[in-house]
Amino acid sequence: MSKTPEISTSSFGDELLIPVPCTIRSEDPNRENNTVLLEKRAKAYLAQRYPLTSEGKTLRGEVVKALGYSDTKRVKELGIYLPTVENPQLHLFKDLECTPEQEEQLFGWDLANVQCTAGCTHDCLQCSTPPAEKMEIMPYAAVLKISEKMREQEAKKDDLWASWTELIRNGTGIDLEEVERQCASRGISYPFAGFLEKYYPTLIPFVKSEYTKHPIKYTLNPSTNVDYLLVKRAVLRKVITNYYNNDVFDYADKTFPHEDGTPADYGDVFAACASDARPVHVTTAGWSRKNKPAKRAADKVMAACRNNPHLKDMIRVSVSSGERRARSNPDDYREDMKEVIKTLMQTSTSGLRDNIIFYSDPKDPPKKEYLQKVAWPLEAFIVSHHMPIVITSTDISHFSGRQAREDSKGDHDGAACMPGIHVWPDGTIAYQAYTFNGHARMEVKKGERPRPTGAKIYRLDGHNNHMNSTLV
Structure with a gap:
């Protein structure tokens, strides 16, 4: 997807007009449909309740002017900046208010x-x-902002999981992905402490001793059982x-x-x-x-x-x-x-x-x-x-x-x-x-x-x- 050009206050000017009810008309039926759709999207943006950035407010001011003057050409020019589900333009919306x-x-x-x-x-x-x-x-817009933060936290947990599995591999020589594959091939789902104690007797004692020292403990379900700590989906899901x-x-x-x-x-x-x-x-x-x-x-x-x-x-x-x-x-x-x-x-x-x-x-x-x-x-x-x-x-x-x-x-x-x-x-x-x-x-x-x-x-x-x- 190509990057939408940034909007600058200087290119839009500062004057804001109060919109009046209007319908932008065209002689070409196809163009009429496109124009009506753009007008619909423009009015939708004006009704946006999620807080806007300064850039978002500048765009809103330009949309107000274009609709107020029934300026079909300007509405079309602004169309590429208007947010849609397919191209949400999240830079127009403020970040969530949290540290x-x-x-x-x-x-x-x-x-x-x-x-x-x-x-x-x-x-x-x-x-x-x-x-x-x-x-x-x-x-x-709020849904998308929240989902962004969710993905960021998931990425952090992925990094912690990689660090955790490396610690286990270095300390025991055991590859957790291989353990999970073996369990799956035997039809064994977690918890599978009995299987691990039989085939990997050193694994669980090592996990119990190291888990409390590793930062992954702060990101997990506090009720996580020890054998759940050996399956990625059980830990991260x-x-x-x-x-x-x-x-x-x-x-x-x-x-x-x-x-x-x-x-x-x-x-x-x-x-x-x-x-x-x-x-x-x-x-x-x-x-x-x-x-x-x-x-x-x-x-x-x-x-x-x-x-x-x-x-x-x-x-x-x-x-x-x-x-x-x-x-x-x-x-x-x-x-x-x-x-x-x-x-x-x-x-x-x-x-x-x-x-x-x-x-x-x-x-x-x-x-x-x-x-x-x-x-x-x-x-x-x-x-x-x-x-x-x-x-x-x-x-x-x-x-x-x-x-x-x-x-x-x-x-x-x-x-x-x-x-x-x-x-x-x-x-x-x-x-x-x-x-x-x-x-x-x-x-x-x-x-x-x-x-x-x-x-x-x-x-x-x-x-x-x-x-x-x-x-x-």
Whole structure:
């Protein structure tokens, strides 16, 4: 991709004009379409909420003038500078407001959630996390800035892993990549301490003695078992999500379009966030068949996963009698969910971790209709299409939002999860506290939710943020 020329204040001038409603016209139909598209992208840039650099503000001033004067030629000249998903022009957008030390803390192992939206269109009665009153969209520019920092931290961990494996090779003569290949050829997955003790008796004692002295210990899961320290993916891999009280397929940033004018969608967010080291966990309540942007986004996610299966951790579809569409028209909802399942649970990309959750309320009077019109037909649909997925059923508990009852015996809390750092759409840093159980697994106390720390890594009003609050 060729480098876009830098924008200088001197070439644009300093005068800013207030734009007036206008339509730029042309006699050539093809040129008309191109001009309208450029005008659309220009107006999208003016609506950008993520803070701009001085260069970005200068460009915005020139766009204001060009649109205000209905200057078709100038709009065309400015078109090459306008950001698109394909050519994001990140120099136009401010860096995240955090120090290098804070970056390691925010975007290292403890990062749990880059939440692309807040609020939800599904209005599920059983939801444990009431959605925000209005939809909040994380600017796509913010998604890209965050993903940049994630990749930087992953590169640092790669360097530490190389140093760690070299230390082991020099100290024991053992090549960890060869150990992993041997385990794979024998069908042995980690943890594999028994195998190592038998064939590499010097390895584990050396690892135990050297691990606490090596800087890699600061970048890893604190619960890492000793034999996990011998497998690169076990050490470097950390699942993240893009949802909490939202549905990822609601995402659309109209201020950051593609070259063809369509807004950035969740497929673009997934592509930015997911990597071999940061596979993304997706849970969704689906979408309406009329929602073409959501379907387009889902197709992008599936295409990315076919190209690299390591990009996803799990895809999970939630089916419920409490979902808005299920309550109003169960027949239509069933057909919607068939398309969702067919799109997301494709044989070529699904694994044993992919699953569909059927929420069930034993005391719900319309339950019989829901089973007959939705649940049972969908189960039959899944079986008939030979989809290699797991079907699970979850009872309504006293944590189940508006469907919860005082006499509910179930205590499953579906929102007591995602321990660690959450980045909210407005740049707020929140933290979900956790402890470790006896098996060195992270646990969140039931009823606990992520709490804002008082810090922000960007402000949508563009004001400076000096990160004077404690992050965690």
